[in-house]
Every structure is written in C-alpha cells, then in structure tokens.
Amino acid sequence: MTLHTPAESLAGAAAELLQEHDPADLLLRLTQDAARFTGGDAAGLLVRSNGGPLELLAATSHQASHLELFQAQRDEGPCVDVVRKGLAVAVTGRDEILDRWPVVGPAIADAGYSAVHAFPMEWQGGVLGGLNIFGREARPLAADQTRTAQAVADMVTLVIVQPGHLRADEIDRRVTRALGGRTVIEQAKGALAYQLGIDPADAFDVLVERSAREDVPLTRIAEDVLHQAQQR
Numbered sequence: 001m002t003l004h005t006p007a008e009s010l011a012g013a014a015a016e017l018l019q020e021h022d023p024a025d026l027l028l029r030l031t032q033d034a035a036r037f038t039g040g041d042a043a044g045l046l047v048r049s050n051g052g053p054l055e056l057l058a059a060t061s062h063q064a065s066h067l068e069l070f071q072a073q074r075d076e077g078p079c080v081d082v083v084r085k086g087l088a089v090a091v092t093g094r095d096e097i098l099d100r101w102p103v104v105g106p107a108i109a110d111a112g113y114s115a116v117h118a119f120p121m122e123w124q125g126g127v128l129g130g131l132n133i134f135g136r137e138a139r140p141l142a143a144d145q146t147r148t149a150q151a152v153a154d155m156v157t158l159v160i161v162q163p164g165h166l167r168a169d170e171i172d173r174r175v176t177r178a179l180g181g182r183t184v185i186e187q188a189k190g191a192l193a194y195q196l197g198i199d200p201a202d203a204f205d206v207l208v209e210r211s212a213r214e215d216v217p218l219t220r221i222a223e224d225v226l227h228q229a230q231q232r
Contacts, residue, residue, distance in 0.1 A: 035060055038141055189222075
C-alpha cells in the first residue's frame with residue numbers, strides 16, 4: 001500500500017516495528033519517504049558503527065549511494081557535519097555548497113543538486129548517523145518539511161536500535177518499570193492534593209504544568225514531590 005502522508009508513513013513504520021519485519025526494506029522506504037515529503041530528489045543514510053568510519057545504510061538511487069560513500073571516504077559533507085556536531089545542516093545554492101565542502105561539494109553540484117539538507121539520527125546523547133536529502137532546486141525547506149524530515153530520522157534511529165527479539169522476562173521487566181513510574185506519579189498526586197488542599201485531578205494538572213515549565217520528566221517531578229513530603 002502506498003502511504004501518502006507523513007503521518008501514514010510514520011504510523012506504518014511504527015506498526016511494522018511491532019511485527020517481524022525486514023529492517024533494510026523499512027529503512028529504504030523511510031528514506032524514500034523523507035525525500036518525497038520534503039520535495040527532495042534523492043536521499044541517503046550514513047551511520048557509524050562501533051566508533052568506526054561512516055558507512056552507507058540506505059539510498060534512494062545509485063547516484064545518491066555514490067555521494068554518500070564519497071562523503072564517508074573523504075570525511076567531508078553534510079552527513080559528516082551532522083554526525084560531528086549533532087545539528088541539522090541546510091545549504092542551498094551551488095556556490096554555498098562548493099564553499100562549504102571543497103572536495104565533496106563539487107561532486108554534489110556536478111550531480112545536479114543545488115540544495116542539501118541533513119538531519120541527525122540521535123540516540124541517548126549521541127549521534128548514530130545522518131539522513132541526507134538532496135534537491136535539484138536551490139530552496140530551503142519549509143518548517144513543516146524540516147519537522148517531518150527530523151521525525152523520519154528519529155524513526156530510522158528506532159528501526160536501527162530496536163532489538164529484534166526480547167525474552168518474555170525482559171518484556172515483563174520493562175512493563176514493571178513503566179508501571180512503577182505510574183505508581184510514583186499517583187502517589188505524588190495524592191501527596192500534592194493533601195498538601196495544597198485540592199482535588200487529585202487538579203494536583204495532577206499541577207504536576208504536568210511543572211514538568212512542562214521546568215522541562216523535566218513527569219516521573220522526576222513526582223519523585224521530588226514525594227521526597228519533599230517525606231522531609232516534612
């Protein structure tokens with residue numbers, strides 16, 4: 001089935017992760033979707049394994065494969081920059097491409113591309129690789145296209161790091177951990193409701209609002225509330 005929207009693509013990928021699937025096939029389709037949803041003409045993925053050199057993971061065409069491999073060989077280019085700095089890259093116009101990457105830039109321009117966009121594949125404080133999108137038209141991406149491309153890069157990361165099989169006891173351990181976090185939140189909600197003399201529903205809203213304001217996970221906020229309650 002052809003997926004026509006970013007939401008459908010990401011939902012389809014998430015559904016496949018819950019079943020037996022072919023990672024290589026899924027990664028290629030996500031890479032193709034990234035190009036299509038951003039108006040790009042080609043895309044590729046470079047990743048690093050065990051601290052080694054960047055390697056080609058997927059590409060939408062032979063030409064894109066060549067450009068990705070050339071970046072890895074020369075240790076220069078948009079994906080290389082993304083992996084080094086962990087920040088998205090956006091370069092438009094032949095002159096800017098040539099100026100930024102003296103060796104790889106000419107290869108990108110000679111291939112007919114006038115815009116390059118790359119997005120980090122982040123995982124727990126590190127960067128596994130980069131999603132690179134090439135465009136023949138020298139134009140920046142719209143804000144929604146940028147968000148979509150990063151969402152695809154994030155999904156690609158999940159496809160890579162997801163374990164193929166988990167034992168039943170490991171699944172039980174993870175479920176228990178999730179339930180434990182929910183228990184802490186419920187206890188904190190009750191403690192806060194008692195302290196402030198408010199309804200538990202309002203206490204939950206207070207927890208959520210504080211989590212958003214301080215940019216701290218809800219479970220950690222709940223643990224702080226319980227710790228403060230125990231000190232009284």
